[in-house]
Structures are given as C-alpha cells and as structure tokens.
Amino acid sequence: MDLAGRVVELVAGLAGPDAQAEVTVGRAELALTRFANSAIHQNVAESAVEVRLRLHVEGRTAAGSASTATADGLRTLVERVLVAARITPPDPAWPGLAPPAPVAPSAEWDAGIAYAEPADRAALVRAFVDAADGLTTAGYCRTAVRTAAFANSAGHAARGRTAEAAMDGIARAGGVDGTARHSVDRLADLDGAALGRRAAAKARAAADPVELPPGRYPVVLEPAAVADLLQNLAWYGFNGKRYAERQSFAVPGVAQLDPAVTLVDDPLRGAGLPFDLEGTPTRALTLVDAGTTRAVAHDRRSAAATGAESTGHAGVGSSTFGPVPHHLRLAPAGAANPTASTPTVSPYGAAADADTAALVSRMGRGLLVSDFWYTRVLEPKSLVITGLTRNGVWLVEDGRITRAVRDLRFTESYPRALGPGSVLEVGRRTARQPDGLDGVWWDAPSLRLASWNFTGGASG
Template identity: 75%
Template structure:
C-alpha cells in the first residue's frame, strides 16, 4: 500500500470539481449536483491453521454523484476518473433523473461552510507493508502457544473530497489498522480484537495471549438452564449492543418514520449511560457524503436520550439540521452513527482512552485455566461484585425481532462462564438470548460501567466502537445454542 500513487495530492478534489462543472454544462445552471470522490487503499493479511494463507492489497476509487433536476433526484456512481468516464457517469445520472418520480422532499445542497482539517493520521500506517502485518500475525500465533489460530490484520488509508453546485468543497484523509484473531482449544474458542489509528499501537502478542487464555478457560463447558441472569458483558459483547442501537435506534430515518425507540428528552437509559458518536476521536474524515462537517454528537447524556443521527433529508422531515451522518445507504436504510463511544466510569462524557488488549488473568478470582476467562482487571472488578450470574465474552448472529422496542435474539460465543460469589467457577455452553437492548440498559439496570474501554473494529473501513465492560442487573437467556 502506498499513499504516493500516480495521483496528485489534490486529485480527488479536482475530479469532484470536474463532475460538478460537467453537470452544469450538460443540464444547465438550474441543475443541482453534489459529488464525493473517495480513494481507499486497503491491505489485508489473513491467517488460518496458524499460517498466513492470503495477503492482498488494493486501491479503489469511487465517484458518487447525486443530481436534482426539474424537481427530480437521481444518484449514480462509478470508478472512472478520466474525462470520458466522468462524462458517461454524468449523462447516465441525468438520464435517470428524467425517469424518476418527483422528489418534493428534496432538502437542497449543503451551503459553503467551514470544514475542519483532518485529524492527525499516521503515514506509517497508510504505507504499511505485508512484512509489518505478518510480524503481528507471527506474534499472535506464537503467543497462542500451540493452539490453532485464525484471523486477520488489516491496514487502510482513505482520501476523499466533496464538491457541489452551491460552491461548497471539502477534503480529508484518514488511516487505520485493526487485528481480529481467534484461538481454538479443542471445541472451545477465544478471541481478541483491537482497532487503532497507528499500526505501531497494535500488540499481536497481547492479543494472541488473550485469545488463547480465553479458549483454554472455555474448555469442558456445562449446560445451564435458561432464565434471567445478572451478567457482566465484556467489551466485544457491549460492542454488539452499540451497533444495534446505532442501526435501529439512533437512525434518523427510522426515527422520522416512527420505527425507532428513541425519544429525545426522555430518560430512557440508566444514568451511567453516556453514548457519543465521535468520528473525529480517532483518524476520521471531517465531512459526510453531503459535505456536512462531522463532529461529536452526544446521543445519550447521563441516561437521557439527547439526539439521533441525521442526514439532510431525515433532518428536514423532523425540522432539524443534519448531524453529518449522510452515507452511501442513508437515503435507503437511514443515517447511522458509525463511531460510537460508551463513556467509561472514569471519563463520563469525555473521550476515553482505548484500553490495552493484554490479558490480565491474575486479576481473576478463579484458579487454574479459568483465570483466563477474564480479559483485564476492569472486568475482574465487575465480576468480583456479582453474587451469581454469567460472564459473557461476545454476542453474535444477532437479529431484530421487534424494531420499535429493539428486541434482539442471538447467541453467546467465544466464552461464557458461571460466576458464583464473585468467582468464575465453570465454563458454560453457549446460550440463546432474547432481550430488548434499551430495556437491558434502562434506569436501574446498569449496575456498573468499567473504567477502561477497548476500541473494536467494525466490518467496514472507518467504523469502530469503543466500549468498556458492563455489569447489568438482568439478561434474558431463552435456550441453548441449538434452539
């Protein structure tokens, strides 16, 4: 991967300006156009059976155009950046606009507005090569000490520019790195993952030790009857809560359509919950797909729902302003906050420091291999104050049953343990759950929030969540993993 490609430093902004000029030339001065040109360089090193099996890198350019002509709106995209390709894109989108229904809800273009420069980004991460990622994989594998391992290490660089017919333009750059790995001991799995904006901050050995310790601690699980149990959710499990709250709750389109639980001004969560979407807390782009500046947005403030994410269209529907959350799918699925941070007990309402992914098994009050069930001292502290309940490492295959109350069904994975008198006593077979995520975090339901958070990678470049462990009063387990 290299940021020193054949493109000039301002190539994205130059292409965006060319597209805006083409629209004016072909459709007349009355046409409104907005265009985003983004370049993503992604490199991925995958491993399985404790050996690297895939090392790929690619650079892709995406040109996204939206036009509003004669009361009709159309959108299109492509990867051509030469004159003929750009003209073909504009002609295709203008032709589509002639056949689309009228768009009376068109919210207009973002006017010229100041966009802050990109936050500091790390060129060494953007230019990282396969040897550097392979070294992290080797460290992960060696630290697992003979267990079978699998996972990936990725690095990414993004450069983007925006321009529209109203004279507004912006540009930004960002870099990131992430690692996600699994260790297997017989039929028991343990995982560890971490997102950073500097590759140098990834510790493959620490992640490998953590994954292996959790796999060994998950061996020989026992069956446990379904029911409501107090729980300590580790950061990976909390990350699933944040992702679903984001997609289905704090989504401005769903809110405008009354398909969201969110009720701004209402104390819907425990006072321990402060939730912030903060794309600029790490290396992130300073504007969205409509050119609106991005900023920190407090969604929940000390338990009270404060806001939902909006693009220009959903904001106009409810009579407010865009929060800078327009994305590729916001016109269809809705604008979604993609950089959620759940404030820790030590830093409520302010940026928390992403916790180390190192294993601190000595903090556990259990003996033997069960010590590895607990990833860090913060989780151990929460476990020590739970009389009887379950320690949950991760949630997966989560599906929405009722969007309005956000009732979710899913499974535990990568480690589930019984806690008795503040001690991890047995590994437990995975359980299915059915739970309303807002209800699980409702007033009185959050007993403790950890003091340190982990930043976890999403499946897509540029998205992450930052979560501490949580001790909750109740979680509804409805059956075994098979049903």
C-alpha cells in the same frame, strides 16, 4: 478537490445552471493479511478511486458512481445519472444542498498505516500465532487509508483523509474458540502478541463447559458483546430516518437509559472523515447524556423530515436505510465508581482482563459473556433482539469465575437491558472493536447489568 469540482462543472454544462449536484471523490488503499491453521494464506491489496454523484434536476433525484477519473468516464457518469434523474418519480422531499461551511482539518494520519507493507502485517500475525503457544489460530490483520474530496453546486468544497488498522483473531483449544480484536489509529498501537495471549487464555478457560437452564441472569458483558449493543442501537435506535418514521425507541429529552450510560458518536476521534457524503461537517454528537436521550443521527433528508439539522451522518444508502452513527463510544466509568476489589484467583481467572475481572468480583451469581453473534431484530421500535453467545461464557458465583458454560440463545430488548436501574456498573477502560467494514468501530467498556434474558441452551 479539482476532480470533484470538474464533475460539478460538467453537470452545469450538460444539465443547465438549475441542476443541483454533489460529488464525492474517494481514493482507498486497503490491504488485508488473513491467516488460518496458524499460517498466512492470503495477502491482498486494493487501490481504487470512486466518484459518486447525486443530481437533482427538474424536481427529480438520481445518483450513481464510477471507478474512473478520465474525462470520458466522468462525462459518461454525468450523462448516465442525468438520464436516470429524468425518468425517476418526483422527489418532493429533496432537502437541498449543504451550504458552504468550515470543515475541521483531518487528524494527522499515521505513517505506519499509510506505508504499511505485507511484512508489517505478517509480523503482527506472527506475534499473535506465537503468543497462542501452540493453539490453532485464525483471523486477519488489515490496514486502510482513505482520502476524499467533496464539491457541490452551492459552492461548498471539502477534503479529508483517514487511516485505520485492525486485527481480529481466534485461538482454538479442543474445539473451543477464544477471540481478541482491536482497532487503532496508529499501527504501533496494534499488539499482536497481547491479542494472541488473550485469545488463547480465553480458549483454554472455556474448556469442558456445562449447560445451564434458560432464564434471566445477571451478566458482565465484555467489550466485544457491548459492541453488539452499540451497533444495533446505532442502526435501529439512533437512526434519524427510523426516528422520523416512528420506528425508533429514541425520545430526545427523556431519561430512557441508566444514568451510567453516556453515548457519543465521534468520527473525528479516529477513522472518520471531517465531512459526510453530503458535505456536512462531522463533529462529536452526544446521543445519550447520563441516561437522557439527547439526539439521533441525521442526514439532510431525515433532518428536513423532523425539523432538525443534519448531524453529518449521510452515507452510502442513508437515503434508503437511514443515517447511522458509525463511531459510537460508551463512556467508561469515572473515579466515582467503587474501587475494584482484587478478584479471587481461580482456574478461570485468565478468562477476564483486569477491568472485567473487577466487575465480576462484585457479582454474586451470574454469567460472564465474551461476545454475541448472529443478532437479529425481532421488534424494531422496542429493539428486541435475538442472538447467540460465542467465544466463551462462564458461570460466576460469589465473585469468582467457577465454570465454563455452553453457548446460550437470548431474546432481549437492548434499551430495557440498559434502562434506568439496570446498569449496575461500567468498566473504567474502553476497548475499540473493529467492524466488518474498515473505518467503522465501536468503543466499549465492559458492563455489569442487572439481568439478561436467555431463552434457550445448547440443546434447545
């Protein structure tokens, strides 16, 4: 906190009392253990301090950062950003600084993550490898701790800290991969053996796949595939800048999705700081309530453009790409959902966890999809996405998983696939999926959808 305040004072001394500055000082302790061919091959750790400064002076705005906390380094940062501000074009859309506001205390972080050693991550990797029972494995286990302090020229100050652990691994059987991943707030909740068993079971169940013709199929999407839906909805649909530019499908107040869909962004649920890069307090934000769009994510700039208030979603690059909700949760089904019938045992039964298997048991003929990848936006406003399946697809007939299927390409509008009448069932449990960036996650149950548009098979 003192360091952020010192930078604000430097700005006042060098740029004058009318300059507006906001400063975030962050310290990151990141560690990663990677494994391939069922053996650890890399263990790295990083400890870094970053000072970010955004400055508005004489109607112009500039930003910069430095990885130093020395007096000379901080002065150089301020001087550099001040020079940049004076030569940039005027910024008439400058939204001003966040006023002083109470900020919630950070959740108590886990000592197991904060003080994790390479041996702790290695033990989780060993458990994953052993549980795969002879299959070739690869993946990573990471721990991340971040602390941050904020101050601005308006007298607002805040501090927070957060911790996250995650594991993502594959098991390979005959050239076919099965995967399992999980993100947690407590290291003790990361179960390497359970993840290894899951990945191995999926790999074995995906052997000898058949090819199916393209077309629309009913689907059950596992949490990893649903996480891709959440990620693209967050980046392109509930992004306040895209909404302001009329490039988002979101229309607050309109029932755009199925009543089974409730989406909440909640950074304080885990791995998020209690304030954003502009110092605005973060909170749980309901984006969709029982199918009705309620909000989009805003930073101060996109909020000013639409006559709204910031929702605490300013981040690195948000002024360019827009504010993105990074802790999105699709609420699982409640007790009102039908009681799951016991799925018929099949040779492929291990391909699905119990919650997913219950959804499969109520599907006539369709596909069970583990994961999506290489997804790309074809049409932003309707959010038409193309991509591929991976890590396991299975044919379902009369509620039974009967055959593994070769990977398929799809082209689908994500809002349409989740639209009114399209979501037949939501799983009762969520599985928090890690993102490629530490501290970002997508919390998703399995979904049973009326149809999904597959446009090509393995041969074209």
